[in-house]
Amino acid sequence: MKSFADLDGLIGRVPGRIVTQLGTIDFGRGSEALYRDQMPGLLMELSDRARVQSITASSAIEGVVVPDVSRAERIINRLTTVLRSRSEQELAGYRDAQDYLFREDWRPVNTGLLLHLHKLLFAHTASPGGVFKAEDDLVVDRLPDGSSQVRFKPVPAARTPFAVTDLIDRYRDAIGAGEHHSVLLAGLFILDILDIHPFEDGNGRIARAITNALLMDQGYSVGRYVSLEQSVAESADAYYQALLDSTHGWHAGEADPWPWLGYFTRLIADAYGVFADRAAAAKTPGTKQERIRAHILSHAPATFRLAEVRAAVPGVSDQTIRIVLEQLKSERRVQPDGTGRGATWTRLPNSLASE
The missing domain is CATH 1.10.10.10 (Winged helix-like DNA-binding domain superfamily/Winged helix DNA-binding domain)
Structure with missing residues:
Protein backbone atom coordinates (compact mmCIF):
# COMPACT_ATOMS: atom_id res chain seq x y z
CA MET A 1 0.00 0.00 0.00
CA LYS A 2 1.10 3.65 0.31
CA SER A 3 4.07 3.11 2.63
CA PHE A 4 5.42 0.27 0.49
CA ALA A 5 5.27 2.03 -2.88
CA ASP A 6 8.86 3.33 -2.65
CA LEU A 7 10.63 1.75 0.29
CA ASP A 8 14.08 2.92 -0.73
CA GLY A 9 12.89 6.50 -0.89
CA LEU A 10 10.83 6.25 2.28
CA ILE A 11 13.09 4.36 4.69
CA GLY A 12 16.32 4.03 2.75
CA ARG A 13 18.07 6.39 5.17
CA VAL A 14 17.32 5.49 8.77
CA PRO A 15 17.75 8.21 11.45
CA GLY A 16 20.57 7.54 13.89
CA ARG A 17 18.34 7.24 16.96
CA ILE A 18 16.30 4.53 15.25
CA VAL A 19 19.45 2.71 14.14
CA THR A 20 20.41 2.58 17.82
CA GLN A 21 17.00 1.23 18.80
CA LEU A 22 17.15 -1.42 16.08
CA GLY A 23 20.53 -2.47 17.45
CA THR A 24 19.00 -2.91 20.90
CA ILE A 25 16.15 -4.90 19.41
CA ASP A 26 18.45 -7.22 17.47
CA PHE A 27 20.64 -7.75 20.52
CA GLY A 28 17.53 -8.63 22.51
CA ARG A 29 16.41 -11.12 19.90
CA GLY A 30 19.80 -12.77 20.10
CA SER A 31 19.36 -13.25 23.84
CA GLU A 32 15.98 -14.96 23.56
CA ALA A 33 17.38 -18.39 22.68
CA LEU A 34 19.72 -18.23 25.69
CA TYR A 35 16.84 -17.47 28.03
CA ARG A 36 14.73 -20.24 26.51
CA ASP A 37 17.48 -22.77 27.16
CA GLN A 38 18.49 -21.60 30.62
CA MET A 39 15.29 -20.24 32.15
CA PRO A 40 12.23 -22.01 30.67
CA GLY A 41 10.28 -21.70 33.94
CA LEU A 42 10.78 -17.95 34.07
CA LEU A 43 9.65 -17.54 30.46
CA MET A 44 6.51 -19.55 31.13
CA GLU A 45 5.68 -17.31 34.09
CA LEU A 46 6.39 -14.13 32.12
CA SER A 47 4.30 -15.42 29.22
CA ASP A 48 1.28 -16.12 31.42
CA ARG A 49 1.53 -12.68 33.01
CA ALA A 50 2.03 -10.84 29.70
CA ARG A 51 -0.97 -12.61 28.18
CA VAL A 52 -3.30 -11.26 30.86
CA GLN A 53 -1.77 -7.77 30.68
CA SER A 54 -1.98 -7.65 26.88
CA ILE A 55 -5.60 -8.72 26.66
CA THR A 56 -6.64 -6.36 29.44
CA ALA A 57 -4.64 -3.36 28.23
CA SER A 58 -5.47 -3.55 24.53
CA SER A 59 -9.16 -3.79 25.37
CA ALA A 60 -8.98 -0.94 27.89
CA ILE A 61 -7.44 1.40 25.29
CA GLU A 62 -10.75 1.14 23.42
CA GLY A 63 -12.85 1.60 26.56
CA VAL A 64 -13.51 -2.12 27.02
CA VAL A 65 -13.06 -2.53 30.78
CA VAL A 66 -14.19 -5.19 33.24
CA PRO A 67 -13.94 -3.36 36.61
CA ASP A 68 -13.67 -6.54 38.67
CA VAL A 69 -10.01 -7.48 38.12
CA SER A 70 -10.36 -11.00 39.44
CA ARG A 71 -13.38 -11.63 37.22
CA ALA A 72 -11.51 -10.28 34.20
CA GLU A 73 -8.66 -12.70 34.87
CA ARG A 74 -11.14 -15.58 35.19
CA ILE A 75 -12.57 -14.70 31.78
CA ILE A 76 -9.11 -14.44 30.24
CA ASN A 77 -8.10 -17.80 31.75
CA ARG A 78 -11.34 -19.43 30.55
CA LEU A 79 -12.51 -20.20 34.08
CA THR A 80 -15.95 -18.73 33.40
CA THR A 81 -18.08 -18.94 30.28
CA VAL A 82 -20.99 -16.73 31.35
CA LEU A 83 -20.35 -13.25 29.94
CA ARG A 84 -22.53 -10.62 31.59
CA SER A 85 -21.82 -7.50 29.59
CA ARG A 86 -20.62 -6.20 26.23
CA SER A 87 -17.22 -5.44 27.76
CA GLU A 88 -16.88 -9.00 29.02
CA GLN A 89 -17.85 -10.30 25.58
CA GLU A 90 -15.26 -8.16 23.83
CA LEU A 91 -12.60 -9.01 26.41
CA ALA A 92 -13.21 -12.70 25.70
CA GLY A 93 -13.04 -11.95 21.99
CA TYR A 94 -9.63 -10.32 22.22
CA ARG A 95 -8.50 -13.27 24.35
CA ASP A 96 -9.55 -15.64 21.57
CA ALA A 97 -7.81 -13.58 18.88
CA GLN A 98 -4.60 -13.29 20.91
CA ASP A 99 -4.57 -16.98 21.79
CA TYR A 100 -5.08 -17.91 18.16
CA LEU A 101 -2.00 -15.96 17.11
CA PHE A 102 0.17 -17.41 19.87
CA ARG A 103 -1.03 -21.02 19.68
CA GLU A 104 -2.03 -21.78 16.10
CA ASP A 105 -0.07 -22.06 12.86
CA TRP A 106 -1.48 -19.07 10.97
CA ARG A 107 1.54 -18.21 8.78
CA PRO A 108 1.92 -16.51 6.40
CA VAL A 109 0.04 -13.29 7.04
CA ASN A 110 -2.89 -13.03 4.65
CA THR A 111 -6.27 -11.38 4.23
CA GLY A 112 -8.03 -14.41 5.66
CA LEU A 113 -6.03 -14.08 8.88
CA LEU A 114 -7.16 -10.48 9.44
CA LEU A 115 -10.79 -11.42 8.79
CA HIS A 116 -10.55 -14.44 11.09
CA LEU A 117 -9.06 -12.37 13.93
CA HIS A 118 -11.85 -9.84 13.52
CA LYS A 119 -14.43 -12.63 13.59
CA LEU A 120 -12.93 -13.95 16.83
CA LEU A 121 -12.90 -10.46 18.34
CA PHE A 122 -16.68 -10.10 18.02
CA ALA A 123 -17.67 -13.79 18.17
CA HIS A 124 -19.22 -13.41 21.66
CA THR A 125 -21.25 -10.33 20.70
CA ALA A 126 -24.23 -9.71 18.47
CA SER A 127 -22.11 -7.53 16.16
CA PRO A 128 -20.98 -9.00 12.85
CA GLY A 129 -17.31 -9.87 12.75
CA GLY A 130 -15.02 -11.12 10.03
CA VAL A 131 -16.16 -8.68 7.35
CA PHE A 132 -14.70 -5.46 6.00
CA LYS A 133 -16.55 -2.20 6.53
CA ALA A 134 -19.55 -1.64 4.30
CA GLU A 135 -19.62 2.16 4.52
CA ASP A 136 -17.03 4.92 4.35
CA ASP A 137 -15.88 6.18 7.73
CA LEU A 138 -13.88 8.93 9.38
CA VAL A 139 -11.41 8.85 12.25
CA VAL A 140 -12.46 11.67 14.58
CA ASP A 141 -11.15 13.17 17.81
CA ARG A 142 -13.57 14.12 20.56
CA LEU A 143 -12.61 17.48 22.01
CA PRO A 144 -13.04 18.53 25.67
CA ASP A 145 -15.93 20.86 24.78
CA GLY A 146 -17.90 17.95 23.33
CA SER A 147 -17.28 18.81 19.69
CA SER A 148 -15.28 16.66 17.28
CA GLN A 149 -12.80 17.13 14.49
CA VAL A 150 -11.77 14.83 11.66
CA ARG A 151 -8.31 13.41 12.29
CA PHE A 152 -8.08 11.21 9.22
CA LYS A 153 -10.16 9.99 6.30
CA PRO A 154 -9.46 6.27 5.75
CA VAL A 155 -9.61 4.35 2.49
CA PRO A 156 -13.20 4.19 1.13
CA ALA A 157 -15.13 1.01 1.82
CA ALA A 158 -15.32 0.05 -1.85
CA ARG A 159 -11.51 0.03 -2.11
CA THR A 160 -10.79 -1.62 1.23
CA PRO A 161 -10.52 -5.28 0.09
CA PHE A 162 -8.05 -4.32 -2.65
CA ALA A 163 -6.09 -2.05 -0.31
CA VAL A 164 -5.68 -4.81 2.30
CA THR A 165 -4.64 -7.40 -0.29
CA ASP A 166 -2.22 -4.98 -1.90
CA LEU A 167 -0.67 -4.11 1.46
CA ILE A 168 -0.17 -7.76 2.39
CA ASP A 169 1.35 -8.60 -1.00
CA ARG A 170 3.77 -5.66 -0.82
CA TYR A 171 4.72 -6.46 2.77
CA ARG A 172 5.43 -10.11 1.99
CA ASP A 173 7.47 -9.13 -1.07
CA ALA A 174 9.50 -6.67 1.01
CA ILE A 175 10.15 -9.26 3.72
CA GLY A 176 11.22 -11.76 1.08
CA ALA A 177 13.58 -9.27 -0.56
CA GLY A 178 15.41 -8.73 2.75
CA GLU A 179 16.58 -5.23 1.80
CA HIS A 180 15.04 -3.39 4.76
CA HIS A 181 14.89 -4.18 8.46
CA SER A 182 11.91 -6.40 9.19
CA VAL A 183 10.94 -4.40 12.30
CA LEU A 184 10.61 -1.26 10.17
CA LEU A 185 8.53 -3.20 7.65
CA ALA A 186 6.27 -4.46 10.43
CA GLY A 187 5.86 -0.89 11.68
CA LEU A 188 4.91 0.31 8.20
CA PHE A 189 2.39 -2.52 7.89
CA ILE A 190 0.69 -1.44 11.11
CA LEU A 191 0.70 2.21 10.02
CA ASP A 192 -0.94 1.32 6.71
CA ILE A 193 -3.53 -1.07 8.18
CA LEU A 194 -4.61 1.66 10.60
CA ASP A 195 -4.78 4.20 7.78
CA ILE A 196 -6.84 1.80 5.67
CA HIS A 197 -9.10 1.25 8.72
CA PRO A 198 -10.65 -1.86 7.17
CA PHE A 199 -13.29 -2.63 9.80
CA GLU A 200 -16.29 -0.81 11.19
CA ASP A 201 -14.97 -1.44 14.71
CA GLY A 202 -11.95 -3.12 16.28
CA ASN A 203 -9.22 -1.69 14.04
CA GLY A 204 -6.89 -0.71 16.89
CA ARG A 205 -7.17 -4.07 18.62
CA ILE A 206 -6.59 -6.00 15.39
CA ALA A 207 -3.54 -3.83 14.64
CA ARG A 208 -2.07 -4.39 18.10
CA ALA A 209 -2.70 -8.13 17.93
CA ILE A 210 -1.15 -8.45 14.48
CA THR A 211 1.88 -6.48 15.68
CA ASN A 212 2.85 -9.39 17.92
CA ALA A 213 2.27 -11.82 15.06
CA LEU A 214 4.45 -9.96 12.55
CA LEU A 215 7.27 -9.57 15.06
CA MET A 216 7.16 -13.22 16.13
CA ASP A 217 7.17 -14.30 12.50
CA GLN A 218 10.54 -12.56 12.13
CA GLY A 219 11.98 -13.97 15.35
CA TYR A 220 11.21 -11.05 17.69
CA SER A 221 9.18 -12.78 20.40
CA VAL A 222 9.48 -10.21 23.18
CA GLY A 223 5.73 -9.53 23.00
CA ARG A 224 5.19 -13.04 24.33
CA TYR A 225 7.01 -12.17 27.56
CA VAL A 226 6.53 -8.41 27.97
CA SER A 227 3.16 -6.90 27.09
CA LEU A 228 3.55 -4.41 24.24
CA GLU A 229 -0.12 -3.55 24.62
CA GLN A 230 0.44 -2.58 28.24
CA SER A 231 3.26 -0.29 27.16
CA VAL A 232 1.01 1.28 24.53
CA ALA A 233 -1.68 1.87 27.15
CA GLU A 234 0.85 3.56 29.42
CA SER A 235 2.00 5.84 26.59
CA ALA A 236 -1.35 6.30 24.84
CA ASP A 237 -0.87 10.02 24.13
CA ALA A 238 2.49 9.40 22.45
CA TYR A 239 1.01 6.43 20.56
CA TYR A 240 -1.82 8.43 19.05
CA GLN A 241 0.36 11.49 18.37
CA ALA A 242 2.93 9.40 16.51
CA LEU A 243 0.21 7.85 14.38
CA LEU A 244 -1.29 11.25 13.67
CA ASP A 245 2.07 12.75 12.72
CA SER A 246 2.70 9.93 10.25
CA THR A 247 -0.71 10.03 8.56
CA HIS A 248 -0.50 13.58 7.20
CA GLY A 249 -0.21 13.26 3.42
CA TRP A 250 -0.61 9.46 3.50
CA HIS A 251 -3.13 9.30 0.64
CA ALA A 252 -0.82 11.33 -1.58
CA GLY A 253 2.18 9.19 -0.68
CA GLU A 254 3.82 12.13 1.12
CA ALA A 255 3.57 11.00 4.77
CA ASP A 256 6.60 11.04 7.05
CA PRO A 257 6.86 7.53 8.60
CA TRP A 258 9.56 8.38 11.15
CA PRO A 259 7.39 9.75 13.98
CA TRP A 260 5.50 6.45 14.03
CA LEU A 261 8.54 4.25 13.39
CA GLY A 262 10.42 6.09 16.13
CA TYR A 263 7.66 5.31 18.60
CA PHE A 264 7.32 1.73 17.31
CA THR A 265 11.01 0.85 17.57
CA ARG A 266 11.34 2.54 20.96
CA LEU A 267 8.38 0.49 22.22
CA ILE A 268 10.05 -2.77 21.19
CA ALA A 269 13.53 -1.76 22.36
CA ASP A 270 12.14 -0.81 25.77
CA ALA A 271 10.32 -4.15 25.97
CA TYR A 272 13.59 -5.98 25.40
CA GLY A 273 15.13 -3.86 28.15
CA VAL A 274 12.38 -4.90 30.55
CA PHE A 275 12.80 -8.51 29.44
CA ALA A 276 16.52 -8.41 30.20
CA ASP A 277 15.94 -6.76 33.59
CA ARG A 278 13.44 -9.42 34.63
CA ALA A 279 15.74 -12.21 33.52
CA ALA A 280 18.61 -10.61 35.44
CA ALA A 281 16.42 -10.27 38.54
CA ALA A 282 15.55 -13.95 38.40
CA LYS A 283 19.26 -14.84 38.20
CA THR A 284 20.27 -12.55 41.07
CA PRO A 285 21.73 -14.57 43.97
CA GLY A 286 20.02 -14.51 47.34
Whole structure:
Protein backbone atom coordinates (compact mmCIF):
# COMPACT_ATOMS: atom_id res chain seq x y z
CA MET A 1 0.00 0.00 0.00
CA LYS A 2 1.10 3.65 0.31
CA SER A 3 4.07 3.11 2.63
CA PHE A 4 5.42 0.27 0.49
CA ALA A 5 5.27 2.03 -2.88
CA ASP A 6 8.86 3.33 -2.65
CA LEU A 7 10.63 1.75 0.29
CA ASP A 8 14.08 2.92 -0.73
CA GLY A 9 12.89 6.50 -0.89
CA LEU A 10 10.83 6.25 2.28
CA ILE A 11 13.09 4.36 4.69
CA GLY A 12 16.32 4.03 2.75
CA ARG A 13 18.07 6.39 5.17
CA VAL A 14 17.32 5.49 8.77
CA PRO A 15 17.75 8.21 11.45
CA GLY A 16 20.57 7.54 13.89
CA ARG A 17 18.34 7.24 16.96
CA ILE A 18 16.30 4.53 15.25
CA VAL A 19 19.45 2.71 14.14
CA THR A 20 20.41 2.58 17.82
CA GLN A 21 17.00 1.23 18.80
CA LEU A 22 17.15 -1.42 16.08
CA GLY A 23 20.53 -2.47 17.45
CA THR A 24 19.00 -2.91 20.90
CA ILE A 25 16.15 -4.90 19.41
CA ASP A 26 18.45 -7.22 17.47
CA PHE A 27 20.64 -7.75 20.52
CA GLY A 28 17.53 -8.63 22.51
CA ARG A 29 16.41 -11.12 19.90
CA GLY A 30 19.80 -12.77 20.10
CA SER A 31 19.36 -13.25 23.84
CA GLU A 32 15.98 -14.96 23.56
CA ALA A 33 17.38 -18.39 22.68
CA LEU A 34 19.72 -18.23 25.69
CA TYR A 35 16.84 -17.47 28.03
CA ARG A 36 14.73 -20.24 26.51
CA ASP A 37 17.48 -22.77 27.16
CA GLN A 38 18.49 -21.60 30.62
CA MET A 39 15.29 -20.24 32.15
CA PRO A 40 12.23 -22.01 30.67
CA GLY A 41 10.28 -21.70 33.94
CA LEU A 42 10.78 -17.95 34.07
CA LEU A 43 9.65 -17.54 30.46
CA MET A 44 6.51 -19.55 31.13
CA GLU A 45 5.68 -17.31 34.09
CA LEU A 46 6.39 -14.13 32.12
CA SER A 47 4.30 -15.42 29.22
CA ASP A 48 1.28 -16.12 31.42
CA ARG A 49 1.53 -12.68 33.01
CA ALA A 50 2.03 -10.84 29.70
CA ARG A 51 -0.97 -12.61 28.18
CA VAL A 52 -3.30 -11.26 30.86
CA GLN A 53 -1.77 -7.77 30.68
CA SER A 54 -1.98 -7.65 26.88
CA ILE A 55 -5.60 -8.72 26.66
CA THR A 56 -6.64 -6.36 29.44
CA ALA A 57 -4.64 -3.36 28.23
CA SER A 58 -5.47 -3.55 24.53
CA SER A 59 -9.16 -3.79 25.37
CA ALA A 60 -8.98 -0.94 27.89
CA ILE A 61 -7.44 1.40 25.29
CA GLU A 62 -10.75 1.14 23.42
CA GLY A 63 -12.85 1.60 26.56
CA VAL A 64 -13.51 -2.12 27.02
CA VAL A 65 -13.06 -2.53 30.78
CA VAL A 66 -14.19 -5.19 33.24
CA PRO A 67 -13.94 -3.36 36.61
CA ASP A 68 -13.67 -6.54 38.67
CA VAL A 69 -10.01 -7.48 38.12
CA SER A 70 -10.36 -11.00 39.44
CA ARG A 71 -13.38 -11.63 37.22
CA ALA A 72 -11.51 -10.28 34.20
CA GLU A 73 -8.66 -12.70 34.87
CA ARG A 74 -11.14 -15.58 35.19
CA ILE A 75 -12.57 -14.70 31.78
CA ILE A 76 -9.11 -14.44 30.24
CA ASN A 77 -8.10 -17.80 31.75
CA ARG A 78 -11.34 -19.43 30.55
CA LEU A 79 -12.51 -20.20 34.08
CA THR A 80 -15.95 -18.73 33.40
CA THR A 81 -18.08 -18.94 30.28
CA VAL A 82 -20.99 -16.73 31.35
CA LEU A 83 -20.35 -13.25 29.94
CA ARG A 84 -22.53 -10.62 31.59
CA SER A 85 -21.82 -7.50 29.59
CA ARG A 86 -20.62 -6.20 26.23
CA SER A 87 -17.22 -5.44 27.76
CA GLU A 88 -16.88 -9.00 29.02
CA GLN A 89 -17.85 -10.30 25.58
CA GLU A 90 -15.26 -8.16 23.83
CA LEU A 91 -12.60 -9.01 26.41
CA ALA A 92 -13.21 -12.70 25.70
CA GLY A 93 -13.04 -11.95 21.99
CA TYR A 94 -9.63 -10.32 22.22
CA ARG A 95 -8.50 -13.27 24.35
CA ASP A 96 -9.55 -15.64 21.57
CA ALA A 97 -7.81 -13.58 18.88
CA GLN A 98 -4.60 -13.29 20.91
CA ASP A 99 -4.57 -16.98 21.79
CA TYR A 100 -5.08 -17.91 18.16
CA LEU A 101 -2.00 -15.96 17.11
CA PHE A 102 0.17 -17.41 19.87
CA ARG A 103 -1.03 -21.02 19.68
CA GLU A 104 -2.03 -21.78 16.10
CA ASP A 105 -0.07 -22.06 12.86
CA TRP A 106 -1.48 -19.07 10.97
CA ARG A 107 1.54 -18.21 8.78
CA PRO A 108 1.92 -16.51 6.40
CA VAL A 109 0.04 -13.29 7.04
CA ASN A 110 -2.89 -13.03 4.65
CA THR A 111 -6.27 -11.38 4.23
CA GLY A 112 -8.03 -14.41 5.66
CA LEU A 113 -6.03 -14.08 8.88
CA LEU A 114 -7.16 -10.48 9.44
CA LEU A 115 -10.79 -11.42 8.79
CA HIS A 116 -10.55 -14.44 11.09
CA LEU A 117 -9.06 -12.37 13.93
CA HIS A 118 -11.85 -9.84 13.52
CA LYS A 119 -14.43 -12.63 13.59
CA LEU A 120 -12.93 -13.95 16.83
CA LEU A 121 -12.90 -10.46 18.34
CA PHE A 122 -16.68 -10.10 18.02
CA ALA A 123 -17.67 -13.79 18.17
CA HIS A 124 -19.22 -13.41 21.66
CA THR A 125 -21.25 -10.33 20.70
CA ALA A 126 -24.23 -9.71 18.47
CA SER A 127 -22.11 -7.53 16.16
CA PRO A 128 -20.98 -9.00 12.85
CA GLY A 129 -17.31 -9.87 12.75
CA GLY A 130 -15.02 -11.12 10.03
CA VAL A 131 -16.16 -8.68 7.35
CA PHE A 132 -14.70 -5.46 6.00
CA LYS A 133 -16.55 -2.20 6.53
CA ALA A 134 -19.55 -1.64 4.30
CA GLU A 135 -19.62 2.16 4.52
CA ASP A 136 -17.03 4.92 4.35
CA ASP A 137 -15.88 6.18 7.73
CA LEU A 138 -13.88 8.93 9.38
CA VAL A 139 -11.41 8.85 12.25
CA VAL A 140 -12.46 11.67 14.58
CA ASP A 141 -11.15 13.17 17.81
CA ARG A 142 -13.57 14.12 20.56
CA LEU A 143 -12.61 17.48 22.01
CA PRO A 144 -13.04 18.53 25.67
CA ASP A 145 -15.93 20.86 24.78
CA GLY A 146 -17.90 17.95 23.33
CA SER A 147 -17.28 18.81 19.69
CA SER A 148 -15.28 16.66 17.28
CA GLN A 149 -12.80 17.13 14.49
CA VAL A 150 -11.77 14.83 11.66
CA ARG A 151 -8.31 13.41 12.29
CA PHE A 152 -8.08 11.21 9.22
CA LYS A 153 -10.16 9.99 6.30
CA PRO A 154 -9.46 6.27 5.75
CA VAL A 155 -9.61 4.35 2.49
CA PRO A 156 -13.20 4.19 1.13
CA ALA A 157 -15.13 1.01 1.82
CA ALA A 158 -15.32 0.05 -1.85
CA ARG A 159 -11.51 0.03 -2.11
CA THR A 160 -10.79 -1.62 1.23
CA PRO A 161 -10.52 -5.28 0.09
CA PHE A 162 -8.05 -4.32 -2.65
CA ALA A 163 -6.09 -2.05 -0.31
CA VAL A 164 -5.68 -4.81 2.30
CA THR A 165 -4.64 -7.40 -0.29
CA ASP A 166 -2.22 -4.98 -1.90
CA LEU A 167 -0.67 -4.11 1.46
CA ILE A 168 -0.17 -7.76 2.39
CA ASP A 169 1.35 -8.60 -1.00
CA ARG A 170 3.77 -5.66 -0.82
CA TYR A 171 4.72 -6.46 2.77
CA ARG A 172 5.43 -10.11 1.99
CA ASP A 173 7.47 -9.13 -1.07
CA ALA A 174 9.50 -6.67 1.01
CA ILE A 175 10.15 -9.26 3.72
CA GLY A 176 11.22 -11.76 1.08
CA ALA A 177 13.58 -9.27 -0.56
CA GLY A 178 15.41 -8.73 2.75
CA GLU A 179 16.58 -5.23 1.80
CA HIS A 180 15.04 -3.39 4.76
CA HIS A 181 14.89 -4.18 8.46
CA SER A 182 11.91 -6.40 9.19
CA VAL A 183 10.94 -4.40 12.30
CA LEU A 184 10.61 -1.26 10.17
CA LEU A 185 8.53 -3.20 7.65
CA ALA A 186 6.27 -4.46 10.43
CA GLY A 187 5.86 -0.89 11.68
CA LEU A 188 4.91 0.31 8.20
CA PHE A 189 2.39 -2.52 7.89
CA ILE A 190 0.69 -1.44 11.11
CA LEU A 191 0.70 2.21 10.02
CA ASP A 192 -0.94 1.32 6.71
CA ILE A 193 -3.53 -1.07 8.18
CA LEU A 194 -4.61 1.66 10.60
CA ASP A 195 -4.78 4.20 7.78
CA ILE A 196 -6.84 1.80 5.67
CA HIS A 197 -9.10 1.25 8.72
CA PRO A 198 -10.65 -1.86 7.17
CA PHE A 199 -13.29 -2.63 9.80
CA GLU A 200 -16.29 -0.81 11.19
CA ASP A 201 -14.97 -1.44 14.71
CA GLY A 202 -11.95 -3.12 16.28
CA ASN A 203 -9.22 -1.69 14.04
CA GLY A 204 -6.89 -0.71 16.89
CA ARG A 205 -7.17 -4.07 18.62
CA ILE A 206 -6.59 -6.00 15.39
CA ALA A 207 -3.54 -3.83 14.64
CA ARG A 208 -2.07 -4.39 18.10
CA ALA A 209 -2.70 -8.13 17.93
CA ILE A 210 -1.15 -8.45 14.48
CA THR A 211 1.88 -6.48 15.68
CA ASN A 212 2.85 -9.39 17.92
CA ALA A 213 2.27 -11.82 15.06
CA LEU A 214 4.45 -9.96 12.55
CA LEU A 215 7.27 -9.57 15.06
CA MET A 216 7.16 -13.22 16.13
CA ASP A 217 7.17 -14.30 12.50
CA GLN A 218 10.54 -12.56 12.13
CA GLY A 219 11.98 -13.97 15.35
CA TYR A 220 11.21 -11.05 17.69
CA SER A 221 9.18 -12.78 20.40
CA VAL A 222 9.48 -10.21 23.18
CA GLY A 223 5.73 -9.53 23.00
CA ARG A 224 5.19 -13.04 24.33
CA TYR A 225 7.01 -12.17 27.56
CA VAL A 226 6.53 -8.41 27.97
CA SER A 227 3.16 -6.90 27.09
CA LEU A 228 3.55 -4.41 24.24
CA GLU A 229 -0.12 -3.55 24.62
CA GLN A 230 0.44 -2.58 28.24
CA SER A 231 3.26 -0.29 27.16
CA VAL A 232 1.01 1.28 24.53
CA ALA A 233 -1.68 1.87 27.15
CA GLU A 234 0.85 3.56 29.42
CA SER A 235 2.00 5.84 26.59
CA ALA A 236 -1.35 6.30 24.84
CA ASP A 237 -0.87 10.02 24.13
CA ALA A 238 2.49 9.40 22.45
CA TYR A 239 1.01 6.43 20.56
CA TYR A 240 -1.82 8.43 19.05
CA GLN A 241 0.36 11.49 18.37
CA ALA A 242 2.93 9.40 16.51
CA LEU A 243 0.21 7.85 14.38
CA LEU A 244 -1.29 11.25 13.67
CA ASP A 245 2.07 12.75 12.72
CA SER A 246 2.70 9.93 10.25
CA THR A 247 -0.71 10.03 8.56
CA HIS A 248 -0.50 13.58 7.20
CA GLY A 249 -0.21 13.26 3.42
CA TRP A 250 -0.61 9.46 3.50
CA HIS A 251 -3.13 9.30 0.64
CA ALA A 252 -0.82 11.33 -1.58
CA GLY A 253 2.18 9.19 -0.68
CA GLU A 254 3.82 12.13 1.12
CA ALA A 255 3.57 11.00 4.77
CA ASP A 256 6.60 11.04 7.05
CA PRO A 257 6.86 7.53 8.60
CA TRP A 258 9.56 8.38 11.15
CA PRO A 259 7.39 9.75 13.98
CA TRP A 260 5.50 6.45 14.03
CA LEU A 261 8.54 4.25 13.39
CA GLY A 262 10.42 6.09 16.13
CA TYR A 263 7.66 5.31 18.60
CA PHE A 264 7.32 1.73 17.31
CA THR A 265 11.01 0.85 17.57
CA ARG A 266 11.34 2.54 20.96
CA LEU A 267 8.38 0.49 22.22
CA ILE A 268 10.05 -2.77 21.19
CA ALA A 269 13.53 -1.76 22.36
CA ASP A 270 12.14 -0.81 25.77
CA ALA A 271 10.32 -4.15 25.97
CA TYR A 272 13.59 -5.98 25.40
CA GLY A 273 15.13 -3.86 28.15
CA VAL A 274 12.38 -4.90 30.55
CA PHE A 275 12.80 -8.51 29.44
CA ALA A 276 16.52 -8.41 30.20
CA ASP A 277 15.94 -6.76 33.59
CA ARG A 278 13.44 -9.42 34.63
CA ALA A 279 15.74 -12.21 33.52
CA ALA A 280 18.61 -10.61 35.44
CA ALA A 281 16.42 -10.27 38.54
CA ALA A 282 15.55 -13.95 38.40
CA LYS A 283 19.26 -14.84 38.20
CA THR A 284 20.27 -12.55 41.07
CA PRO A 285 21.73 -14.57 43.97
CA GLY A 286 20.02 -14.51 47.34
CA THR A 287 16.63 -15.43 48.73
CA LYS A 288 13.38 -14.18 47.24
CA GLN A 289 13.04 -11.67 50.06
CA GLU A 290 16.55 -10.35 49.40
CA ARG A 291 15.78 -9.93 45.71
CA ILE A 292 12.56 -8.06 46.48
CA ARG A 293 14.33 -5.83 48.98
CA ALA A 294 17.13 -5.03 46.52
CA HIS A 295 14.63 -4.14 43.83
CA ILE A 296 12.55 -1.85 46.05
CA LEU A 297 15.53 0.02 47.49
CA SER A 298 17.63 0.30 44.32
CA HIS A 299 15.49 -0.05 41.22
CA ALA A 300 11.81 0.64 41.88
CA PRO A 301 10.34 4.09 41.20
CA ALA A 302 10.06 6.41 44.19
CA THR A 303 6.37 5.55 44.33
CA PHE A 304 5.30 2.07 43.26
CA ARG A 305 2.60 -0.57 43.55
CA LEU A 306 2.86 -4.15 44.72
CA ALA A 307 1.96 -5.34 41.23
CA GLU A 308 4.96 -3.49 39.80
CA VAL A 309 7.27 -5.30 42.21
CA ARG A 310 5.66 -8.60 41.24
CA ALA A 311 6.29 -7.86 37.57
CA ALA A 312 9.89 -6.83 38.14
CA VAL A 313 10.88 -9.78 40.35
CA PRO A 314 9.46 -12.92 38.73
CA GLY A 315 8.82 -16.04 40.73
CA VAL A 316 7.74 -14.40 43.99
CA SER A 317 4.33 -14.40 45.62
CA ASP A 318 2.33 -11.37 46.73
CA GLN A 319 2.58 -12.61 50.32
CA THR A 320 6.38 -12.60 50.15
CA ILE A 321 6.34 -9.06 48.76
CA ARG A 322 4.03 -7.94 51.57
CA ILE A 323 6.38 -9.43 54.16
CA VAL A 324 9.29 -7.44 52.74
CA LEU A 325 7.21 -4.27 52.55
CA GLU A 326 6.24 -4.62 56.19
CA GLN A 327 9.89 -5.13 57.12
CA LEU A 328 10.93 -2.04 55.19
CA LYS A 329 8.04 -0.10 56.71
CA SER A 330 9.23 -0.99 60.22
CA GLU A 331 12.71 0.18 59.21
CA ARG A 332 11.19 3.46 57.94
CA ARG A 333 12.47 2.76 54.44
CA VAL A 334 9.01 2.84 52.83
CA GLN A 335 5.55 4.05 53.74
CA PRO A 336 2.14 2.99 52.39
CA ASP A 337 -0.17 5.45 50.66
CA GLY A 338 -3.67 4.06 50.98
CA THR A 339 -4.92 0.50 51.30
CA GLY A 340 -6.31 -2.23 49.09
CA ARG A 341 -5.30 -3.48 45.64
CA GLY A 342 -4.63 0.02 44.32
CA ALA A 343 -2.44 1.15 47.21
CA THR A 344 0.94 2.67 46.45
CA TRP A 345 4.16 2.67 48.44
CA THR A 346 6.72 5.46 48.64
CA ARG A 347 10.43 4.91 49.24
CA LEU A 348 11.64 7.23 52.00
CA PRO A 349 14.95 9.13 51.99
CA ASN A 350 17.80 7.21 53.60
CA SER A 351 18.07 9.86 56.34
CA LEU A 352 14.71 8.81 57.76
CA ALA A 353 15.92 5.25 58.17
CA SER A 354 18.81 6.32 60.38
CA GLU A 355 16.93 8.75 62.65
